Structure formats: structure tokens, C-alpha cells
Ligand SMILES: [Ca+2]
């Protein structure tokens with residue numbers, strides 16, 4: 001930390017010299033200044049010029065004219081904006097699964113199931129599905145819906161209901177605090193979730209977790225196996241200025257103790273990170289000092305083993321926390337640090353940070369820093385081998401907030417390979433790399449119901465997928481995806497749903513033997529699905 005403080009102090013002094021900025025005592029380096037101090041970065045900057053709205057797929061330099069407007073772009077009604085595109089000829093609708101009717105609910109004249117998770121809940125070797133809804137969302141605005149799970153409904157690959165618990169609720173405000181992973185070791189995935197447990201003398205609303213508990217439920221039956229109300233969770237409440245970051249209470253399955261199987265949970269509650277063991281004992285907590293909207297760590301942190309010691313680290317975007325919660329580095333890298341990942345970059349595990357397009361080493365050195373002009377609002381970042389013509393992984397960076405524009409950045413060069421205008425999708429989030437052509441071929445990018453080839457900058461629609469309900473129903477009303485091998489050969493199928501609709505759509509590749517159902521494998525891409533940032 002001494003070094004870090006010294007570095008910061010040096011940076012501050014250089015910034016003053018370079019920019020003549022007068023920094024208040026304790027104020028942080030301005031983002032523009034910080035980005036100019038990048039250590040190791042020399043991306044070839046595409047020419048900046050004004051651009052009108054483009055058709056999807058057009059390769060383009062970063063549209064400077066849109067940079068300023070993007071930060072405040074609002075979700076729009078998809079109904080009259082749903083773009084049309086060529087159908088993906090090699091995709092077939094494997095199953096259109098109706099969520100069991102008794103799991104549906106009607107709110108404001110609108111009938112739907114809720115958000116979805118997948119896993120082999122009954123232990124028969126096939127993938128099953130869990131739909132859930134929540135109580136207590138904001139009364140108005142972008143955080144409407146629900147935050148505290150109150151209904152779980154399990155069904156199998158044939159749409160047959162397995163069990164349900166609770167009732168009511170609303171579609172989640174965001175993908176919420178529900179995770180699916182075998183916790184009992186019997187080969188059937190279980191449900192780990194927050195649960196709304198109102199108490200007679202306790203007043204609590206969506207801004208308080210006083211009436212939330214943490215539960216473990218048996219995946220085969222839904223039976224309650226474990227319940228706890230750790231103070232580190234129940235004492236948390238939304239308080240300004242952390243409101244912007246309150247609604248992303250995603251449970252991440254992690255391996256902080258180096259066990260053969262991950263058995264820990266990490267969750268961010270506003271400004272606080274809580275790590276728990278399988279018995280729901282609190283292992284550690286960490287609180288960020290940066291809490292203002294657009295100046296705070298990522299909505300959802302990432303877990304992964306960056307230093308290869310068999311134990312996961314937790315990346316916030318402004319901090320890398322070791323498996324025991326101690327700080328490996330801390331640095332306010334760039335504004336709008338909305339999305340993070342721990343992934344392979346140019347041959348090594350790195351901390352991938354969307355804010356101003358950063359890639360960091362385990363000890364806090366920047367190996368990439370695109371800067372605030374090219375990536376002013378890093379809404380989402382995904383890493384995979386997207387392009388066979390460039391060695392190693394590439395980064396797909398949604399660089400201008402809730403808009404369709406992404407940069408594809410190569411890990412070997414640190415340069416922007418191309419900039420792509422994806423199709424409009426409500427809220428313009430929810431990218432996911434998918435191994436549609438197998439692990440030995442470049443990944444495609446799923447974006448709001450379309451499949452994109454980032455080598456070609458081309459996107460296709462999926463056959464039979466209806467338009468999403470769109471932003472006027474709710475911010476979450478777009479097509480989400482979890483990729484998993486569910487039929488045919490080892491290539492991934494796409495499990496696609498709109499949390500405000502009634503069906504789940506499963507896509508596979510044309511020509512595979514759809515009657516083959518391989519043993520379902522539940523990896524991090526399934527139990528910690530990214531879904532959206
Ligand atoms: Ca099953």
C-alpha cells in the first residue's frame with residue numbers, strides 16, 4: 001500500500017504539472033489525467049469523426065458525436081425499434097419451453113414467469129431450469145421490479161414442473177441474488193439465494209435487507225436445508241450516494257479456500273462486499289470508499305484465480321481483493337467502471353476492467369489503458385477468442401454506455417481491431433461470448449437475441465425468437481442468455497429468455513442429432529452467468 005500511495009502521490013504531482021490542475025487535498029487524480037499516464041499502452045487510435053446512426057454491423061471508428069449523449073441514454077420501447085436482420089441459417093429452435101402455467105403471474109395485465117437460472121436440479125444428468133421472482137423494488141424508475149426472492153419454481157427440460165416454493169413477487173429489478181450449484185455433494189445442483197422473510201415488528205423496504213435471509217434449498221425438492229441471517233447482510237441498506245449500485249446483489253460462487261469444489265459465496269451490497277462459506281459464516285467483508293454513481297466499482301464484481309494459487313480473488317474494478325479479503329491493489333482507474341472480469345489476456349490471467357478500457361496485472365500494473373476518449377463509459381466487457389486472425393483473446397467492450405457500439409481489442413497488441421455497431425436491444429446490455437462453433441473455433445457474441453461474428457462484424461437473428469417486451473415493460477425485458485451444452489455434439493446451445501415473458505427458447509446448430517442429450521456439465525459460465533452489467 002505504501003507503494004500505491006506513493007505512486008498516487010507522484011501521479012498527482014505529474015498531473016498538476018501537466019494540466020495545471022489544482023487538486024483539492026484528498027481529491028483523486030482526474031480521470032483524463034490518469035488515463036494520460038498509462039504505462040504500457042499505445043493503441044492505434046482510429047480517427048474520431050462525427051457519425052450519424054448506423055445500420056447494425058457497419059464497421060466504424062468510435063462515434064465521437066455520441067460519446068457525450070451516451071452516458072444518459074435511456075432504455076427505449078423495443079416494440080417499434082426492434083431491428084430486423086438476416087436469420088442465422090445454421091441455427092434451429094431446439095425447444096420452445098413454456099414455463100409451467102402455475103409458475104406464471106400477472107402484473108398490470110402482463111403475464112410472465114421471471115428471471116431464470118439453470119442447473120441439474122433433480123440430479124438426472126439433464127439440465128433443469130429455475131424461474132424466480134422477488135419482492136421489494138423501487139416504487140418507480142429504473143429499479144422497479146423486485147429484489148428479495150419470494151418465489152422459486154423448478155422445471156425440467158421437457159417443461160415439467162419439479163417443485164416450487166413461495167409465491168407472488170415481481171420480475172427481478174436486475175438478475176438478482178439466486179445461484180444454482182451442488183452444495184450438498186449429491187450430484188444434484190442446489191439453490192443458494194436470498195429470501196424475503198418479513199417479520200411482524202420490522203419495517204423494511206427495498207432499501208433495507210433487515211428482512212432478508214440467506215438460504216440453501218435442496219435442488220431435488222426445494223426443501224430448506226440451511227438458513228442464516230448474517231448481520232453483514234441484514235444490516236446493509238441503501239444510502240445515498242450508493243443508491244446507483246444497490247440493485248446488483250448477485251450471488252457469485254467462489255473458491256476462496258482452495259477446496260476441490262468452490263464452496264464460498266461473494267456478494268456486493270451497495271458499498272460492501274461480503275464473503276461467506278458454505279455454512280453461511282462470514283469469512284470477510286470489504287467496504288469501498290468510492291460510492292458515487294459513475295465513480296464507484298463495478299455493478300457486479302468478478303471472481304477468479306488471477307495468481308494461480310488455487311484460490312479465487314475478487315475484482316471490483318477499483319480493487320483486487322485476495323482470497324482472504326486483503327487488498328492486492330487499489331486504484332480508481334476510470335469513470336463508469338461498470339463491468340469486470342478475471343480472464344486470460346495475452347497469455348496470462350489478468351484483471352479486465354471496463355472503465356476507460358483497462359487490463360491490470362495481479363500486482364496492479366496496467367497492461368492496457370484505452371483512456372476516456374475511446375472508452376468513456378465501459379458498460380460491459382467480455383473476453384474470449386473472438387477473432388482467429390489475432391493471437392490470444394480479444395475484449396468486446398461496450399464503450400459508450402447503454403448503446404450498441406463495441407470495440408474489439410486484441411490482447412497481443414492492445415489495439416482496437418475494429419469497432420462494431422451491434423443491433424439495438426432494450427437497455428443495450430447483456431452480451432455473452434458463446435462457443436457456438438465449438439471450443440476450437442472463435443466464440444460468437446450473443447447480444448439481445450442476435451448472434452454476432454466479431455471477425456466479420458456481422459449479426460444474425462435467431463429463428464422464431466419473438467421481439468422482447470422492451471424497456472417500457474421493464475428495463476430487464478430483453479433477451480438474456482446462458483450458454484451450455486444441452487444436446488447433440490459438444491457445441492454450446494443457447495438458453496434464451498426475456499424475464500418478462502412466458503417461454504424459454506433453446507437454440508442449437510442445424511444438423512445435429514437433437515435426440516442426443518449429453519451429461520450436463522455445470523461450470524462457472526452456468527453457475528456464475530454474467531447476464532448483464
Ligand atoms: Ca435434471
Ligand SMILES: [Ca+2]
Nearest residue numbers: 182184188190
Ligand atoms: Ca445437491
Ligand SMILES: [Ca+2]
Nearest residue numbers: 305307309311
Ligand atoms: Ca488466487
Ligand SMILES: [Ca+2]
Nearest residue numbers: 487489490491
Ligand atoms: Ca451441443
